[in-house]
Amino acid sequence: MIGRLNHIAIAVPDLEAAAGRYRDLLGGHVGDVHILPEHGVRVVFVDTGNTKVELLQALDDSSPIAAFMARNPGGGMHHICFEVSNIAASMEQLLAGGARVLGDGPKIGAHGRPVVFLHPKDFDGTLIELEEVEPELTPA
Amino acid sequence: MIGRLNHIAIAVPDLEAAAGRYRDLLGGHVGDVHILPEHGVRVVFVDTGNTKVELLQALDDSSPIAAFMARNPGGGMHHICFEVSNIAASMEQLLAGGARVLGDGPKIGAHGRPVVFLHPKDFDGTLIELEEVEPELTPA
Numbered sequence: 001m002i003g004r005l006n007h008i009a010i011a012v013p014d015l016e017a018a019a020g021r022y023r024d025l026l027g028g029h030v031g032d033v034h035i036l037p038e039h040g041v042r043v044v045f046v047d048t049g050n051t052k053v054e055l056l057q058a059l060d061d062s063s064p065i066a067a068f069m070a071r072n073p074g075g076g077m078h079h080i081c082f083e084v085s086n087i088a089a090s091m092e093q094l095l096a097g098g099a100r101v102l103g104d105g106p107k108i109g110a111h112g113r114p115v116v117f118l119h120p121k122d123f124d125g126t127l128i129e130l131e132e133v134e135p136e137l138t139p140a
Numbered sequence: 141m142i143g144r145l146n147h148i149a150i151a152v153p154d155l156e157a158a159a160g161r162y163r164d165l166l167g168g169h170v171g172d173v174h175i176l177p178e179h180g181v182r183v184v185f186v187d188t189g190n191t192k193v194e195l196l197q198a199l200d201d202s203s204p205i206a207a208f209m210a211r212n213p214g215g216g217m218h219h220i221c222f223e224v225s226n227i228a229a230s231m232e233q234l235l236a237g238g239a240r241v242l243g244d245g246p247k248i249g250a251h252g253r254p255v256v257f258l259h260p261k262d263f264d265g266t267l268i269e270l271e272e273v274e275p276e277l278t279p280a
Contacts, residue, residue, distance in 0.1 A: 001167030005188040008148055008220060012264040021263060025237045026222070027141030048145045048222065050190040055264075075264030077217040080148060082166070082188065097165045123161060124152040124195075124215030 002082040015057035079127035087132035142222040155197035219267035227272035
């Protein structure tokens with residue numbers, strides 16, 4: 001079911017400072033700041049060539065990552081995202097196997113694609129996001 | 141400086157159970173158990189095609205991840221590892237920029253290559269490993 005690791009998300013208290021460290025100290029390929037009001041976050045992507053690090057900062061106290069930041073004021077690794085080809089089939093298989101999906105099922109995620117989050121207690125304390133990706137165009 | 145994300149490491153309380161969930165529930169490409177006594181861990185790699193998830197279990201209470209497990213008995217995301225081409229040059233650049241390297245400098249890591257770990261307080265609560273990789277053979 002799971003395909004590529006799409007990204008690892010790190011929640012940070014100061015997005016510009018974190019992006020500066022990834023650019024200047026680590027020499028990473030750091031993108032621009034994007035504001036995603038419907039997700040309650042500002043994000044910067046660091047492109048590592050094979051995958052991405054997503055730096056996230058809460059927009060305000062109603063952000064989905066606000067509770068995480070209250071527990072981890074200095075920031076921390078927040079979730080990992082795997083690509084799947086069919087999110088409905090993945091959900092069905094996970095629920096049949098006894099895993100818990102957070103919320104009411106797939107929503108449109110930060111990349112405009114359907115996503116679900118799995119309960120971290122079912123996966124060794126790790127919050128896992130599944131994102132449905134467009135089928136790859138296979139060269140003829 | 142940083143290149144590909146080599147792996148994300150997740151510390152788990154029960155390696156076989158965690159590997160089983162990645163294989164059976166998530167349908168991942170899960171490898172065999174490797175015991176690394178010199179690193180105090182047993183590991184299983186999940187190959188995602190573009191990178192790897194490294195599941196880690198402490199061998200005993202003297203393991204480098206024992207303190208993490210005491211704080212996070214259910215497990216959790218432990219570190220991320222970026223590839224670099226020259227670890228001595230990377231360390232010099234990081235130290236000059238004010239970042240802290242853990243321990244006395246590069247050691248031979250779990251993959252038989254030189255590694256260093258950076259202080260998580262310098263990178264938003266995220267423990268970062270740098271691993272020196274062999275230079276790629278460029279096709280003529």
